[in-house]
Amino acid sequence: xxxxxxxxxxxxxxxxxxxxxxxxxxxxxxxxxxxxxxxxxxxxxxxxxxxxxxxxxxxxxxxxxxxxxxxxxxxxxxxxxxxxxxxxxxxxxxxxxxxxxxxxxxxxxxxxxxxxxxxxxxxxxxxxxxxxxxxxxxxxxxxxxxxxxxxxxxxxxxxxxxxxxxxxxxxxxxxxxxxxxxxxxxxxxxxxxxxxxxxxxxxxxxxxxxxxxxxxxxxxxxxxxxxxxxxxxxxxxxxxxxxxxxxxxxxxxxxxxxxxxxxxxxxxxxxxxxxxxxxxxxxxxxxxxxxxxxxxxxxxxxxxxx
Amino acid sequence: xxxxxxxxxxxxxxxxxxxxxxxxxxxxxxxxxxxxxxxxxxxxxxxxxxxxxxxxxxxxxxxxxxxxxxxxxxxxxxxxxxxxxxxxxxxxxxxxxxxxxxxxxxxxxxxxxxxxxxxxxxxxxxxxxxxxxxxxxxxxxxxxxxxxxxxxxxxxxxxxxxxxxxxxxxxxxxxxxxxxxxxxxxxxxxxxxxxxxxxxxxxxxxxxxxxxxxxxxxxxxxxxxxxxxxxxxxxxxxxxxxxxxxxxxxxxxxxxxxxxxxxxxxxxxxxxxxxxxxxxxxxxxxxxxxxxxxxxxxxxxxxxxxxxxxxxxxxxxxxxxxxxxxxxxxxxxxxxxxxxxxxxxxxxxxxxxxxxxxxxxxxxxxxxxxxxxxxxxxxxxxxxxxxxxxxxxxxxxxxxxxxxxxxxxxxxxxxxxxxxxxxxxxxxxxxxxx
Amino acid sequence: xxxxxxxxxxxxxxxxxxxxxxxxxxxxxxxxxxxxxxxxxxxxxxxxxxxxxxxxxxxxxxxxxxxx
Numbered sequence: 001x002x003x004x005x006x007x008x009x010x011x012x013x014x015x016x017x018x019x020x021x022x023x024x025x026x027x028x029x030x031x032x033x034x035x036x037x038x039x040x041x042x043x044x045x046x047x048x049x050x051x052x053x054x055x056x057x058x059x060x061x062x063x064x065x066x067x068x069x070x071x072x073x074x075x076x077x078x079x080x081x082x083x084x085x086x087x088x089x090x091x092x093x094x095x096x097x098x099x100x101x102x103x104x105x106x107x108x109x110x111x112x113x114x115x116x117x118x119x120x121x122x123x124x125x126x127x128x129x130x131x132x133x134x135x136x137x138x139x140x141x142x143x144x145x146x147x148x149x150x151x152x153x154x155x156x157x158x159x160x161x162x163x164x165x166x167x168x169x170x171x172x173x174x175x176x177x178x179x180x181x182x183x184x185x186x187x188x189x190x191x192x193x194x195x196x197x198x199x200x201x202x203x204x205x206x207x208x209x210x211x212x213x214x215x216x217x218x219x220x221x222x223x224x225x226x227x228x229x230x231x232x233x234x235x236x237x238x239x240x241x242x243x244x245x246x247x248x249x250x251x252x253x254x255x256x257x258x259x260x261x262x263x264x265x266x267x268x269x270x271x272x273x274x275x276x277x278x279x280x281x282x283x284x285x286x287x288x289x290x291x292x293x294x295x296x297x298x299x300x301x302x303x304x305x306x
Numbered sequence: 307x308x309x310x311x312x313x314x315x316x317x318x319x320x321x322x323x324x325x326x327x328x329x330x331x332x333x334x335x336x337x338x339x340x341x342x343x344x345x346x347x348x349x350x351x352x353x354x355x356x357x358x359x360x361x362x363x364x365x366x367x368x369x370x371x372x373x374x375x376x377x378x379x380x381x382x383x384x385x386x387x388x389x390x391x392x393x394x395x396x397x398x399x400x401x402x403x404x405x406x407x408x409x410x411x412x413x414x415x416x417x418x419x420x421x422x423x424x425x426x427x428x429x430x431x432x433x434x435x436x437x438x439x440x441x442x443x444x445x446x447x448x449x450x451x452x453x454x455x456x457x458x459x460x461x462x463x464x465x466x467x468x469x470x471x472x473x474x475x476x477x478x479x480x481x482x483x484x485x486x487x488x489x490x491x492x493x494x495x496x497x498x499x500x501x502x503x504x505x506x507x508x509x510x511x512x513x514x515x516x517x518x519x520x521x522x523x524x525x526x527x528x529x530x531x532x533x534x535x536x537x538x539x540x541x542x543x544x545x546x547x548x549x550x551x552x553x554x555x556x557x558x559x560x561x562x563x564x565x566x567x568x569x570x571x572x573x574x575x576x577x578x579x580x581x582x583x584x585x586x587x588x589x590x591x592x593x594x595x596x597x598x599x600x601x602x603x604x605x606x607x608x609x610x611x612x613x614x615x616x617x618x619x620x621x622x623x624x625x626x627x628x629x630x631x632x633x634x635x636x637x638x639x640x641x642x643x644x645x646x647x648x649x650x651x652x653x654x655x656x657x658x659x660x661x662x663x664x665x666x667x668x669x670x671x672x673x674x675x676x677x678x679x680x681x682x683x684x685x686x687x688x689x690x691x692x693x694x695x696x697x698x699x700x701x702x703x704x705x706x707x708x709x710x711x712x713x714x715x716x717x718x719x720x721x722x723x724x725x726x727x728x729x730x731x732x733x734x735x736x737x738x739x740x
Numbered sequence: 741x742x743x744x745x746x747x748x749x750x751x752x753x754x755x756x757x758x759x760x761x762x763x764x765x766x767x768x769x770x771x772x773x774x775x776x777x778x779x780x781x782x783x784x785x786x787x788x789x790x791x792x793x794x795x796x797x798x799x800x801x802x803x804x805x806x807x808x
Contacts, residue, residue: 093326096320096323096324104316104317170325204635205635205689205693224768276325280317280321298313300314301314345778347780347783366779472758473759529759532759532764535774537774541796543795543796593794595798597774597798599774614794614797620793646792648794673790673793685780705791705792735780
């Protein structure tokens with residue numbers, strides 16, 4: 001099989017490092033997905049420093065922005081909804097970015113749409129909420145209802161924010177940037193469950209080759225992207241959906257209506273300068289539903305639809 | 307497109323603010339953007355002893371449309387000058403021949419193997435193909451080809467279907483190609499086995515003629531391991547129509563001396579009895595071709611073997627090997643070796659014997675003879691910072707043949723009947739994307 | 741089609757391990773493609789077609805010419 005393990009190191013939190021024929025492969029788990037780091041050449045000690053720094057970065061961001069973790073900023077904001085909260089620079093940056101996406105998507109994308117989760121459980125089951133249930137939740141959804149003047153935030157009581165839509169891609173870019181400070185110029189590919197970033201191109205002139213899975217045949221790459229530098233992100237419905245009356249309701253909810261987007265593509269993959277930009281475009285594209293293709297065309301980005 | 311720019315700028319600026327970095331703009335070296343791939347080549351081919359020289363330029367362009375759909379086109383232009391052996395035998399005396407146009411003569415010195423009258427020919431060729439996935443695991447490819455030169459026009463089409471199996475470890479393919487070629491020789495196509503006539507006499511010259519070729523190919527590509535891939539092709543080819551070389555002749559020789567029967571021309575014309583060659587009007591070829599590529603770390607070895615047999619009695623074997631050896635991160639050197647051997651066609655004749663009945667088919671064209679050929683070459687390539695590649699290739703080709711012993715008559719034995727062909731090939735290539 | 745499947749299966753089993761899609765890093769390198777240098781191949785095919793009695797074997801894409 002694949003790599004010849006020249007050396008396997010298991011750190012205290014489950015970071016492994018393995019030597020493949022011309023690169024190092026680090027692996028750990030974060031943000032509920034397998035995280036891979038591929039590093040072009042260099043000594044093992046350097047690879048270890050890079051992977052450790054990337055893992056630390058991923059775990060830090062997860063601890064800080066996960067809505068599940070009691071110590072996280074998001075958890076605190078949601079718990080104290082209705083009161084004034086002063087946030088730090090990093091959180092403020094994320095909120096500003098989310099606001100930009102809300103504008104760019106005319107309100108379809110909204111980090112306050114998490115409240116709608118009370119009506120929808122996307123577990124492959126068939127429970128579809130009624131319009132009354134949705135209507136009851138809509139007053140608690142919408143960035144327009146949030147008071148945000150950096151660095152001060154005030155949600156309406158009962159509102160919730162969820163940075164899950166942008167958090168992972170942000171973490172990928174942040175981790176890739178950290179790796180570049182730990183080992184400047186070394187080519188490293190960061191992959192958190194399909195969200196990828198490369199800051200420095202490989203020194204041998206070859207691209208990193210990334211296989212994109214086909215949603216109906218998980219495990220078989222349908223498409224290979226040659227990535228010299230930049231980011232890749234994929235949005236899809238392959239794992240989270242509700243099946244009811246023959247209709248597949250994707251887990252992507254249109255914040256304006258409270259209903260899932262209709263006829264969204266099975267999956268969208270976009271490449272851009274950063275993983276954050278790529279992820280934003282995939283998310284915004286999925287939110288366009290059947291107009292995803294037209295939206296992607298007008299975005300000017302390179303994309304693959306399935 | 308303003309909308310697009312606004313969207314991109316807004317998003318880029320927002321990401322910039324979020325990540326606190328200066329991000330590269332879309333324009334900066336993003337090779338993943340390059341959808342057009344070009345490959346160009348300039349070639350010089352030169353044979354020793356003032357024989358053929360050829361300069362050719364090729365440009366190929368390939369455009370991917372995502373989803374593995376590809377359009378490819380190649381344009382070729384080449385200029386051929388020089389002469390090749392006409393098929394007549396060398397003598398101890400000068401020989402004069404009528405040139406193909408029928409309007410002039412040319413003379414060969416004693417001891418020299420007669421070469422065609424020197425000519426200049428320019429050829430243009432265009433090939434285009436379209437490839438696309440037909441369904442999951444199926445790929446379809448269709449192509450058209452066209453070429454034109456002074457005395458020859460070619461039109462062809464091909465279709466190919468491939469199917470992947472076994473997680474794309476195995477690919478089976480079937481292809482068919484058909485072509486129609488029109489031959490319009492200078493001075494007209496001569497009636498086969500008719501005598502070369504004096505200047506101005508075109509009694510035995512017919513007009514133009516044509517041939518068509520059908521090719522079938524079945525191929526299997528198999529991944530043998532992480533570092534190895536194998537391809538085996540079986541092909542069948544059927545040509546029908548005018549298969550002669552209109553400029554090739556045979557000397558008619560005296561049965562004892564082996565020297566060409568002399569002739570006195572009326573005005574200007576041939577000083578010997580020469581007869582135009584005759585080949586069958588159909589040819590069926592079959593070949594089996596196997597090639598393997600194996601990676602030894604960064605080095606790649608490529609070996610290939612082909613066996614061909616046809617109904618003209620020619621069997622040939624070809625063996626090739628190349629090793630691509632990286633030098634540093636950006637360059638490579640690739641030595642190449644090729645060995646080829648074939649035996650003569652059933653109707654190959656070094657010369658025809660005066661007084662004997664004319665055979666149905668006869669040709670003295672060395673390309674249908676019994677010979678070995680070796681190519682030694684080396685290629686050097688370098689990739690630039692922008693991802694483009696320069697390359698240079700130099701090859702030396704030598705062909706050594708022999709006339710079958712039972713076809714050497716009298717004085718022919720003490721002369722060079724089958725001169726070696728020696729050629730040098732120099733090629734410059736540049737591969738770039740846009 | 742069934743006969744084809746059997747033939748292909750037989751060949752695949754004949755000592756070839758199945759390489760998984762994620763193990764195709766080496767095979768994906770451009771120089772490992774069997775058609776890595778189409779112009780070189782076309783040039784060689786053309787030269788040998790005009791100087792020898794055999795032709796092709798690798799595939800199509802070339803044109804005819806008056807050289808043989």
